[in-house]
Amino acid sequence: MPEIKLTIAPGTFKALEKPPYAAGTVQSATGKVWQVPAELTTADKFGIFRCRTSSFRDNYKVEPGLYAIGQPGGASDIIVTANYKYSFDVVRHALKGMSAWILVLDTKGINVWCAAGKGTFGTAELIKRMSLVHLEKLSERKTIILPQLGAVGVSAHEVRKATGFRVVYGPVHAKDLKAFISAGYKATKEMRTMEFTITNRMALVPMEVIPMLKKYPFFALIALLAFGLEPSGILFKSALGGGLPFLAFGLGSIFTGAALTPALLPFIPARSFAAKGWIMGVVGTGLLMSVFPHFNPILLGITLLFFPMASSYIALQFTGSTTFTGMSGVNKELKTSIPIYLVSVAVSVLLLIVYKIIEWRIL
Amino acid sequence: MKYLSKVASLKLNAQKCVGCGMCLEVCPHNVLRMEGRKAVIADLDGCMECGACMTNCAFGAITVNKGVGCAAAIINSILYGGEPSCDCSGGKNGDSCC
Numbered sequence: 001m002p003e004i005k006l007t008i009a010p011g012t013f014k015a016l017e018k019p020p021y022a023a024g025t026v027q028s029a030t031g032k033v034w035q036v037p038a039e040l041t042t043a044d045k046f047g048i049f050r051c052r053t054s055s056f057r058d059n060y061k062v063e064p065g066l067y068a069i070g071q072p073g074g075a076s077d078i079i080v081t082a083n084y085k086y087s088f089d090v091v092r093h094a095l096k097g098m099s100a101w102i103l104v105l106d107t108k109g110i111n112v113w114c115a116a117g118k119g120t121f122g123t124a125e126l127i128k129r130m131s132l133v134h135l136e137k138l139s140e141r142k143t144i145i146l147p148q149l150g151a152v153g154v155s156a157h158e159v160r161k162a163t164g165f166r167v168v169y170g171p172v173h174a175k176d177l178k179a180f181i182s183a184g185y186k187a188t189k190e191m192r193t194m195e196f197t198i199t200n201r202m203a204l205v206p207m208e209v210i211p212m213l214k215k216y217p218f219f220a221l222i223a224l225l226a227f228g229l230e231p232s233g234i235l236f237k238s239a240l241g242g243g244l245p246f247l248a249f250g251l252g253s254i255f256t257g258a259a260l261t262p263a264l265l266p267f268i269p270a271r272s273f274a275a276k277g278w279i280m281g282v283v284g285t286g287l288l289m290s291v292f293p294h295f296n297p298i299l300l301g302i303t304l305l306f307f308p309m310a311s312s313y314i315a316l317q318f319t320g321s322t323t324f325t326g327m328s329g330v331n332k333e334l335k336t337s338i339p340i341y342l343v344s345v346a347v348s349v350l351l352l353i354v355y356k357i358i359e360w361r362i363l
Numbered sequence: 364m365k366y367l368s369k370v371a372s373l374k375l376n377a378q379k380c381v382g383c384g385m386c387l388e389v390c391p392h393n394v395l396r397m398e399g400r401k402a403v404i405a406d407l408d409g410c411m412e413c414g415a416c417m418t419n420c421a422f423g424a425i426t427v428n429k430g431v432g433c434a435a436a437i438i439n440s441i442l443y444g445g446e447p448s449c450d451c452s453g454g455k456n457g458d459s460c461c
């Protein structure tokens with residue numbers, strides 16, 4: 001394919017070379033603009049799948065600027081999104097069959113919601129990007145459609161003051177864009193609401209469990225050392241014999257805190273995440289204890305104190321992935337729970353020392 | 364799903380409110396409602412303190428202590444200083460958070 005060199009509106013895009021996701025160009029009032037298809041390639045779809053199921057992807061970006069879908073003109077809708085390729089792909093796919101402009105802000109490859117929280121999907125970047133692509137010359141509509149979650153970073157009245165453009169907040173999810181537009185730019189209550197369904201939560205579980213499993217070897221090492229340490233040295237047999245139940249309890253806490261609590265979130269009594277995690281931790285530890293029935297009373301104390309608490313701490317981390325926990329609430333939880341965690345750890349260590357002293361018959 | 368009760372820092376000054384309805388449009392949790400020609404806080408416990416309503420009220424009628432409701436972010440800000448922010452790019456899905 002011959003390389004296309006274009007006379008493009010200044011600032012429309014930095015790269016004159018065709019981006020891989022562009023199909024061709026369309027003529028606009030300000031010059032040529034890359035046209036992108038609404039159909040996603042297999043690679044795009046795989047990218048979406050990965051973004052939804054695994055961790056956030058670094059460097060999955062598109063070039064900020066203006067793009068065309070279909071054959072838009074001066075009266076066409078202008079949809080604003082982030083330059084995280086996932087966001088861009090979801091938006092262009094949602095506009096299938098339409099002719100519209102897509103204005104991509106430079107959010108450093110971060111999705112709308114997070115970028116709006118940080119302020120990169122924000123008033124200043126929006127105003128700058130609008131002027132770079134000469135949106136005022138391109139559009140007779142003087143209206144732009146933003147994703148609703150962008151409102152966290154963008155102030156509609158300030159944009160209007162600076163550019164004369166009216167900001168309309170579209171639905172939370174791009175998939176509702178067409179319905180929103182055909183309803184005369186009206187969103188239903190459902191389109192406006194951020195849900196947190198069981199599917200959403202289950203998709204997040206691996207991201208909670210994996211970081212904890214990475215920390216698990218440290219815990220396992222300490223537990224094995226603590227049990228294996230004998231006056232005559234570190235004994236493998238006592239390490240395994242005494243340590244095994246603790247290794248199981250540790251895994252149990254990860255499971256109840258990082259998987260069970262998120263999955264059953266609305267069904268666990270108490271609103272506090274620390275409390276929810278602790279409740280699930282008690283249940284989990286209790287069930288596991290029936291597997292290891294012969295327990296020394298001191299070890300029993302440690303088990304009941306430490307493992308539900310670990311589950312509680314792990315569950316508290318899930319506040320970062322929810323769509324409904326606020327900072328004041330998390331602050332409040334941390335203020336009460338962190339001292340409890342510290343004391344529980346200290347007491348557990350003390351009890352373990354007492355246990356070892358008795359075991360070694362030092363006293 | 365609701366988080367802790369009566370802790371959200373959201374405040375609405377009815378005197379400044381002109382009833383334009385913008386805050387209702389941007390709130391992702393239906394926290395606000397129109398009552399007559401004023402917006403009112405209908406569900407304080409539903410507020411996640413995202414700040415969208417405050418940023419988009421042209422009349423300065425809403426204040427909220429905007430921030431991230433994420434334990435790891437807040438713990439990091441206590442340990443290392445600075446505002447809590449969701450900079451932990453190794454996590455969270457692209458759909459709802461970072």
Ligand code: SF4
Pocket residue numbers: 375379380381382383384385386387401402419420421422423424425
């Ligand atoms: S945006 Fe401000 S002025 Fe408009 S209804 Fe809400 S509080 Fe009232």
Ligand code: SF4
Pocket residue numbers: 373389390391392393394395409410411412413414415416417427
């Ligand atoms: S801060 Fe966010 S969640 Fe709370 S009322 Fe405002 S828009 Fe709604």
